[in-house]
Amino acid sequence: MRSGLVFEGMNAENGATSANIPDVSVVVPVRDEVESLPMLVEAIASTLSATQLSYEIICIDDGSTDGSAEFLKQQAQVRDDLKAVILRRNYGQTAAMSAGFNYAVSKAIVTLDADLQNDPADIPMLLAKLDEGYDLVSGWRQNRQDGALNRLLPSKIANWLIRRTTSVDIHDYGCSLKAYRAELVADMNLYGELHRFLPALAYIEGARITEMPVRHHARRFGRSKYGLSRTFRVLMDLLTILFMKKFLTRPMHVFGLLGLISMVSGGIIGIYLTFVKLVLGEMIGNRPLLILAVLLLVTGVQLFCFGLLAELLMRTYHESQGRPIYRVREVVAKNVK
Numbered sequence: 001m002r003s004g005l006v007f008e009g010m011n012a013e014n015g016a017t018s019a020n021i022p023d024v025s026v027v028v029p030v031r032d033e034v035e036s037l038p039m040l041v042e043a044i045a046s047t048l049s050a051t052q053l054s055y056e057i058i059c060i061d062d063g064s065t066d067g068s069a070e071f072l073k074q075q076a077q078v079r080d081d082l083k084a085v086i087l088r089r090n091y092g093q094t095a096a097m098s099a100g101f102n103y104a105v106s107k108a109i110v111t112l113d114a115d116l117q118n119d120p121a122d123i124p125m126l127l128a129k130l131d132e133g134y135d136l137v138s139g140w141r142q143n144r145q146d147g148a149l150n151r152l153l154p155s156k157i158a159n160w161l162i163r164r165t166t167s168v169d170i171h172d173y174g175c176s177l178k179a180y181r182a183e184l185v186a187d188m189n190l191y192g193e194l195h196r197f198l199p200a201l202a203y204i205e206g207a208r209i210t211e212m213p214v215r216h217h218a219r220r221f222g223r224s225k226y227g228l229s230r231t232f233r234v235l236m237d238l239l240t241i242l243f244m245k246k247f248l249t250r251p252m253h254v255f256g257l258l259g260l261i262s263m264v265s266g267g268i269i270g271i272y273l274t275f276v277k278l279v280l281g282e283m284i285g286n287r288p289l290l291i292l293a294v295l296l297l298v299t300g301v302q303l304f305c306f307g308l309l310a311e312l313l314m315r316t317y318h319e320s321q322g323r324p325i326y327r328v329r330e331v332v333a334k335n336v337k
Helices: 037-050 068-076 093-103 120-130 148-166 182-186 194-204 228-247 252-278 288-320
Strands: 024-030 055-061 082-087 108-111 136-140 178-181 209-213 328-332
Touching: 024 037, 024 093, 024 120, 037 055, 037 068, 037 120, 055 068, 055 093, 068 082, 068 328, 082 093, 093 108, 093 194, 108 120, 108 182, 120 136, 120 178, 120 209, 136 194, 148 194, 148 228, 178 182, 178 194, 194 209, 194 228, 252 288
Parallel strands: 024 055, 024 108, 055 082, 136 209
Antiparallel strands: 082 328, 108 178, 136 178
16 A cells, blocks of 8 residues: 655645555545444445555545544544545535545545445446546446435436436436546536536546446435435536536527527517507507516526626636635645644
8 A cells, every 4th residue: 555645735736756646546525424434434445455456535524513524633643545634614515525636646536425325345346447448437326225205206307307408328416436537527627516417527528438336325324414405506507517518618609699589589579669659659668568578688688697707707716716616724644744
């Protein structure tokens, strides 16, 4: 096992040499999973040790309040294979995964949840599939151990909708157990709740994607952090993905079309109202048609454009300055000075 990674500042691109780069980095976002963490870390370590692969485990604490951060810090100081990244507060799973990607130094990255529902024993299988030439291998929980109404049904609907919208034929977008080539995630910038759309983002980048059935276990400790309340956020992010997929490099195709429809509609209404005014001699200033048409067209176009401009400004703000979407309080690893 290779260890001894060296950090400079708060950047994951930290000058690690080829002599100490592990074969695989396992990224685990953590929030309030202190009961699961001891078994999870040992399971990952024992699985990868048996494969003779060198590895690192990167646990990102996303604002835990149950002692998870303290456990990770203590373990990172005595284990060569564990790196603990402690975020300043709860930023969400997307930001936590982004932090893990940034601090990973290997050429292959595996992600999984910290609640023991994903099985670390499936990691070698995903890595072997990755070696066949794929850029992303996604887990497929064919036999999910979750509630039927609050988890399974919404998940099936969401997966069907995402497949139809993105044209990426993945059955289980919500499965966190995935394997990536490092150069792939380096090209993807994550915002909002986009972690569940990583296959779609990878598809936009031209990645070779496949999926494999993986095991799924019932939650042993605590309660799920997810519920129906995230549905609205998923839909909004899905619209973002759809726009990025179709119009990222040619936005005029959509805005030009909207503008043309607006101008043609306004022109037709204007011609009609002019005919009514000049030929029929009727008053048009107090007609609801005039007010409603102008209000709906102008307001609709403005709202859509404001939303897009806000999205572009946010991305420009972060990417032009190299600013991540999270702030790290500290990084704890045995050999970090």
